[in-house]
Amino acid sequence: MHSRLRSRVRFCVPFVLLCVWFRGAKGIAQVVLPKVLSSHMVVQRELPVHVWGMAAPNEQVIVSFRGETKSTAANELGRWSLYLKPSAPGGPFQMTVTGKEGQPITLDDVMVGDVWVASGQSNMEFMMHQAATADQDLPHADNPRIRLLVVKKAATLYPQDDVQTDGWAASTPESAKDFSAVGWYFAREIERREHVPVGVIDSTWGGTPGEAWTRMTALGEDAGLAPVFAAWGRMIERQPDALLREKNKQRMIDEAEAQGKPAPVFPWVPQLESWGPGMLWNGMIAPLTPFPIRGVIWYQGESNSVLERAPLYGRVFRTLIEDWRREWGVGDFPFLYVQISNFKSTPAEDWAALREQQRKTLELRNTAMAVTIDIGNPDNVHPTDKLDVGLRLARAARVLSYGESVEYSGPLFRQATPEGSSIRVWFDHAAGLNAKGGAVTGLEVAGVDKRFVPATAKIDGATIVASSPDVPQPMYARYGWANSPECNLFNGEAQPASPFTSVP
Numbered sequence: 001m002h003s004r005l006r007s008r009v010r011f012c013v014p015f016v017l018l019c020v021w022f023r024g025a026k027g028i029a030q031v032v033l034p035k036v037l038s039s040h041m042v043v044q045r046e047l048p049v050h051v052w053g054m055a056a057p058n059e060q061v062i063v064s065f066r067g068e069t070k071s072t073a074a075n076e077l078g079r080w081s082l083y084l085k086p087s088a089p090g091g092p093f094q095m096t097v098t099g100k101e102g103q104p105i106t107l108d109d110v111m112v113g114d115v116w117v118a119s120g121q122s123n124m125e126f127m128m129h130q131a132a133t134a135d136q137d138l139p140h141a142d143n144p145r146i147r148l149l150v151v152k153k154a155a156t157l158y159p160q161d162d163v164q165t166d167g168w169a170a171s172t173p174e175s176a177k178d179f180s181a182v183g184w185y186f187a188r189e190i191e192r193r194e195h196v197p198v199g200v201i202d203s204t205w206g207g208t209p210g211e212a213w214t215r216m217t218a219l220g221e222d223a224g225l226a227p228v229f230a231a232w233g234r235m236i237e238r239q240p241d242a243l244l245r246e247k248n249k250q251r252m253i254d255e256a257e258a259q260g261k262p263a264p265v266f267p268w269v270p271q272l273e274s275w276g277p278g279m280l281w282n283g284m285i286a287p288l289t290p291f292p293i294r295g296v297i298w299y300q301g302e303s304n305s306v307l308e309r310a311p312l313y314g315r316v317f318r319t320l321i322e323d324w325r326r327e328w329g330v331g332d333f334p335f336l337y338v339q340i341s342n343f344k345s346t347p348a349e350d351w352a353a354l355r356e357q358q359r360k361t362l363e364l365r366n367t368a369m370a371v372t373i374d375i376g377n378p379d380n381v382h383p384t385d386k387l388d389v390g391l392r393l394a395r396a397a398r399v400l401s402y403g404e405s406v407e408y409s410g411p412l413f414r415q416a417t418p419e420g421s422s423i424r425v426w427f428d429h430a431a432g433l434n435a436k437g438g439a440v441t442g443l444e445v446a447g448v449d450k451r452f453v454p455a456t457a458k459i460d461g462a463t464i465v466a467s468s469p470d471v472p473q474p475m476y477a478r479y480g481w482a483n484s485p486e487c488n489l490f491n492g493e494a495q496p497a498s499p500f501t502s503v504p
Contacts, residue, residue, distance in 0.1 A: 031055045031099035034161065036291050039108045040168040042147045042199025044115045044292040045089045047330060052081035052290055054161075055099055065095040065110075081290070087112045089196040109170075111147060113197030114190065115293045116397075118183035119213065119285070120300030122206030123338070123382060123389075131181040132384035138173050145196075146171035146187045148179050151203035154283030155212075155273035163287045168199070180204060182338070185390025186297055186397070193394070194402055201293075203284045208274050209303045210316045213285060216278030218323035224315055231308060232277055242269045270303075289327045295334035295401055296324065297393050301358060302340055302381060305349040314357035321364055332366045334400045336393050339369050339498060341376025341383055342484040351483040355499050359412070368396035371410045374496040378484040392495075407431070410495035411462075416477045416502035422467035423474040425502070430462035432492020440464060441486045442499075445474035450503060452478060464489075476502045 033053040043049050051063045055074040062071045065084055074080040091111035098104040118124055128134055128141070148171055152164035169175040176184050180202040187198045205212075211219060211228045219225050245266060252264050273279060304313045321335045339358045345351055355373075362369055370392035377383040398404040411427040423445055427433065435441070440457040443466050455477070457466040466477055480487040480499030489497035 030102045031059070031061055031097060031105065033097060033105060033107075034287065034290075035163055035165050035167060036149065036201075036288060037107065038167040039106075039110070040147055040170055041107070041149070042111045042113045042115050042168075042197050043087070044294060044330075045112050045196065046086050047292040048083040048086055050081070050083055050290055050292055051095070051097065052079070053097070054078045055080055060100050062098045063095070066093055066112075089113045091197060111145070111197035111199070113145070113199065114194070115199045115201070115291070116183075116186065116190075117201045117203060117285075117288065117293055117296045118180050118186070118298075119203045119296065120298050120338075121204065121208050121303055123302070123341075123386075124180055124182055124297075124299035125202075125204035125206050126181050126382055126386060127178045128181045128184050128386075129177040130382075130384065131386045133387045134177075134181075137185075137387075138177055141171050141173045141176040141184070143171045143188070143191065145191050145198065146184075147197065147199040148175055148184070148187075149199065149201045150179060151201060151284050151288075153205050153274075155271075155276065155279040156283040157279065159282045159286035161287060163203075163284060181386035182299060182390045182393070183297065185387050186394050189391055189394035190397060193398060193404075201288060203288065205274055205280060205284070207268075207270050207303055208280060208300070209309065210300060210313060210320055211277045212275055212280040213300070214278060214316060214320040215281050215286070215323050215327065218319050219277050219316070222315065222319060225312070225319065227308070227312055228277055228316065232275065235272065235275060239272055245269075275303075285324070286327070289324075289329075292330050293328065293333060295336065295397065297397075298335065298337040299389070300337075301354050302343075302351075305340070305345065305351050305354045307348060307350055310350045310353040310357070313354050314360050317357065317361050318364060321361070321367065334366050334368070334397060335364070336368045336370070336396045336400070337361075338389055338393065339371050339373070341372040342378055342487075343376060343381050344378050345381075345483040349483065352481045352485070352499060352501075355480075356501055359498050359500060362412070366400055368393075368400055368408060369498065370396065371496045371498045373480060373485070373487045373499060374490075376484075407491065407493040407495065411489060411491050411497035413479075413498065413500035413502065418473065418475055419465070421472060421474075422465050423477050424460075425464045425466065425477050425479075427462055427464075427497070429495070430491055430497075433459050433462050433464075434490055434492070435459060436488040436490060440466075441488050442480045442482075444478050444481060445471050446476045446478075446503075447471045447473055448475050450476060452476070452481070478502065 072082040092109040095107040183200045191198045396408040399408045409429040411430040414426040443457040444452040445455040446452040455466040455468045478501035
């Protein structure tokens with residue numbers, strides 16, 4: 001999962017050291033705002049508008065926005081914070097922030113609407129100009145009601161007060177081309193449907209595991225997540241050899257060629273700091289949590305598919321979701337995520353087990369999952385169809401966040417009931433259940449020994465009845481259980497069924 005070439009890791013200097021500027025003999029500090037508060041931003045409608053920053057200790061700070069003015073004083077460390085009353089959608093507006101004697105900071109072109117955070121690894125980072133539909137959509141990306149902010153990469157040892165970013169920008173072909181394609185298509189669909197300004201914060205880093213995006217304290221409070229830290233320890237211990245191998249790569253290739261041998265295969269070596277538990281939370285998410293949002297869209301999991309990590313992913317992912325909600329403090333906002341697609345990968349990875357962990361995470365309230373098993377590329381971990389991914393996430397948002405009544409999910413496994421020599425599989429979201437191409441593919445059954453074999457399956461209303469002559473009394477069923485399975489189950493809204501297993 002490659003990362004943006006234009007980005008580089010920043011071990012951030014503490015915000016307090018960067019942001020207190022002194023001028024003149026009197027030593028009066030200039031009030032400074034975090035970079036997420038800038039011209040062209042979107043602030044979340046119908047929630048208190050949070051404004052915060054740094055100033056001289058005890059300095060009075062005055063904020064004005066939409067006819068309301070409030071003041072507060074910085075504390076002994078120079079931090080200050082205040083809330084303005086909730087706002088209805090609209091704009092553009094102007095916000096001013098003034099210290100005791102400093103020049104006012106003026107933020108222009110501020111919109112009030114809905115703010116979504118788009119986060120995860122490379123398939124969320126995947127930029128608009130790389131998408132299969134870029135040629136038809138990028139030239140028409142001008143939309144002043146869509147605002148975009150890209151968080152630069154930062155892996156840090158402790159939570160930061162600010163993100164590294166060039167600030168908010170209205171959507172144009174230029175600002176959209178290097179923005180998350182999934183995030184942009186999601187924003188376009190929400191703005192079209194809901195007719196409100198939409199801001200999306202792109203905070204992504206390719207090739208990173210879920211635990212790097214999760215607060216270390218939250219991970220550490222769950223004893224069941226101890227293997228996360230053990231895996232990180234093993235990774236650190238292997239790093240010297242990995243660096244030596246990288247340093248000697250070309251020599252080893254040349255030697256093999258000179259001896260007429262096949263070129264050696266070098267394992268992918270991730271940037272070590274981007275895999276540290278909590279380190280991306282610290283640098284790229286924690287600074288955003290004072291900024292009220294509508295919800296999160298998430299596309300990640302590929303880096304947790306290795307055999308030692310996949311079974312634990314559900315526990316990591318639930319911890320991440322629950323802790324993000326707790327740290328943002330704006331309620332159980334919608335957390336909409338993408339189930340990883342189909343990819344041949346290697347036997348060292350278990351994509352099926354990870355998809356199952358993602359499916360089970362739907363037990364958390366106010367979550368939804370966009371299944372992409374039908375639109376991946378078995379030979380490329382980065383499928384270029386990001387339009388459908390964005391639309392599926394937006395469809396879920398229309399229901400969970402905006403109260404529409406539309407089908408937003410494909411068939412989801414509910415239970416499997418043995419019926420003599422066959423087994424019946426029940427689904428939710430299964431109205432109009434059908435198999436593209438005729439016969440159901442990818443379904444397997446097993447007896448008490450849990451040894452699965454391919455099954456013959458027929459659709460019966462919103463259920464499937466499956467059997468195999470090799471399993472006289474089937475007890476379990478599973479579907480799409482492979483790294484790159486052949487799946488053809490859909491509901492009447494053309495939404496694909498999620499792979500699953502009925503084995504507890």
